[in-house]
Amino acid sequence: MNTEPTIAVGILQFQSQIRGTIHGRVRFNNTVETSGIFHIICENGALSLSVESGKELLRSQFIECTSINNSPISFPSVIIGKQFHWEQTEPQTFHGSFRFIPDSPSTFAVINIIALEEYLESVVASEMNSTAPYEFLKAHAIISRSWLLSMLQKKTSRSSSPTTHSSPTVIRTKNMYIIERWYDREDHTLFDVCADDHCQRYHGITKDSTTSAAQAVRATKGIVLVHNNELCDTRFHKACGGRTDVYATAWDDICLPYLQSVPDSTENIPFLSSEHEAHRWISCQPHAFCNVQHEPLLQSLLPSFDQKTTHFYRWRVSYPRQQLEELIATKTSLEIGTLLDIVPLKRGPSGRLYQIKIIGTNATILVGKELEIRRLLSPTHLYSSAFIVDIERDASNIPRTITLRGGGWGHGVGLCQIGAAVMAERGHTAQSILEHYYKNTVLTQLY
Numbered sequence: 057m058n059t060e061p062t063i064a065v066g067i068l069q070f071q072s073q074i075r076g077t078i079h080g081r082v083r084f085n086n087t088v089e090t091s092g093i094f095h096i097i098c099e100n101g102a103l104s105l106s107v108e109s110g111k112e113l114l115r116s117q118f119i120e121c122t123s124i125n126n127s128p129i130s131f132p133s134v135i136i137g138k139q140f141h142w143e144q145t146e147p148q149t150f151h152g153s154f155r156f157i158p159d160s161p162s163t164f165a166v167i168n169i170i171a172l173e174e175y176l177e178s179v180v181a182s183e184m185n186s187t188a189p190y191e192f193l194k195a196h197a198i199i200s201r202s203w204l205l206s207m208l209q210k211k212t213s214r215s216s217s218p219t220t221h222s223s224p225t226v227i228r229t230k231n232m233y234i235i236e237r238w239y240d241r242e243d244h245t246l247f248d249v250c251a252d253d254h255c256q257r258y259h260g261i262t263k264d265s266t267t268s269a270a271q272a273v274r275a276t277k278g279i280v281l282v283h284n285n286e287l288c289d290t291r292f293h294k295a296c297g298g299r300t301d302v303y304a305t306a307w308d309d310i311c312l313p314y315l316q317s318v319p320d321s322t323e324n325i326p327f328l329s330s331e332h333e334a335h336r337w338i339s340c341q342p343h344a345f346c347n348v349q350h351e352p353l354l355q356s357l358l359p360s361f362d363q364k365t366t367h368f369y370r371w372r373v374s375y376p377r378q379q380l381e382e383l384i385a386t387k388t389s390l391e392i393g394t395l396l397d398i399v400p401l402k403r404g405p406s407g408r409l410y411q412i413k414i415i416g417t418n419a420t421i422l423v424g425k426e427l428e429i430r431r432l433l434s435p436t437h438l439y440s441s442a443f444i445v446d447i448e449r450d451a452s453n454i455p456r457t458i459t460l461r462g463g464g465w466g467h468g469v470g471l472c473q474i475g476a477a478v479m480a481e482r483g484h485t486a487q488s489i490l491e492h493y494y495k496n497t498v499l500t501q502l503y
């Protein structure tokens with residue numbers, strides 16, 4: 057590859073109608089030019105485009121919008137953090153061109169086509185605060201680029217040799233249900249990446265592009281991380297909790313040699329796969345790069361909507377038994393009866409659980425992997441699956457309150473964003489940060 061690619065980003069999905077504002081002029085389906093406010097409605101399987109007065113400009117199965125003189129378009133309410141605890145809507149503005157494509161008989165997706173480097177400027181500014189240390193922003197630009205290009209590469213090779221990648225759903229054996237499920241980015245078919253936490257946060261050009269985040273992207277243009285001449289799938293997460301995890305804890309059972317479990321510290325931190333070590337580690341507040349209590353530092357790192365998430369290094373949630381039973385019933389549609397126990401079965405090296413056993417009077421459920429566990433035991437998602445279970449029981453040994461005490465935020469694989477930012481603050485360069493989290497890798501310029 058020696059030229060910069062463009063990518064298709066899914067901004068909104070399953071919309072029955074949207075309103076947008078054109079700041080300048082655009083051309084729709086190469087036939088009509090317009091400016092100002094426009095509406096698109098999905099009616100009888102076709103898309104209808106109209107201007108503010110209500111006049112229909114065109115009706116088609118597929119609408120393409122090309123910007124004239126790089127005129128941006130804004131949408132008043134785009135959902136961010138979908139289904140996570142920080143879900144909210146905000147107005148967003150985008151450069152590039154657009155596609156509006158049906159994604160169900162009565163809805164459509166809004167897709168932004170944009171040059172990779174411009175997309176990355178927004179991603180780095182959306183994932184982290186632009187006031188974060190510059191070497192950290194450079195490291196982030198490189199991993200956001202590498203992850204994306206490696207994902208596009210996998211997608212291309214998959215389409216030429218289709219494999220069954222989707223994990224099984226629910227398997228029933230006698231009185232036992234097995235749920236083993238994970239979610240990966242190759243899920244998207246209409247576009248390359250979505251704009252939310254599922255892929256990488258891309259919040260358009262709402263955020264200031266003159267900042268150091270944008271400079272960090274320009275300073276690393278075309279630079280990616282490789283291992284044995286292969287592009288690295290550079291996963292990252294918010295805070296590991298002390299030690300990072302391996303790929304198979306969160307996704308399929310493969311071993312990526314550069315995604316090893318590393319201590320988020322210059323000191324040694326034990327592997328936390330055993331119950332004993334996990335218990336000991338999560339029960340205290342040991343030193344690690346992502347153990348940041350200092351509020352001004354966190355404010356300089358995190359975008360404002362993430363600053364509401366405090367106490368991510370160590371956290372706790374408690375449920376009355378009935379509430380947890382209802383949650384499990386809602387999320388799985390399975391009736392387990394009275395909840396008797398939650399048993400940790402398998403932990404990755406960061407202490408993240410990737411299989412648990414939920415025992416009820418009517419049925420037992422085995423649940424994995426990490427995201428499915430986080431989804432099941434919370435109305436939204438738990439911060440992480442690195443938790444220990446404390447159960448307070450009544451006189452007849454039936455649980456009264458279930459408390460989960462945990463550490464870290466996110467899947468724990470690859471670079472720890474908070475830890476990496478702290479490393480940069482202490483004088484580490486982008487290169488040494490990347491060498492710390494991704495073993496035996498080198499930087500290469502692709503274009």
Ligand SMILES: [Zn+2]
Nearest residue numbers: 249250254255
């Ligand atoms: Zn996605």
Ligand SMILES: [Zn+2]
Nearest residue numbers: 296346472475
């Ligand atoms: Zn960390």
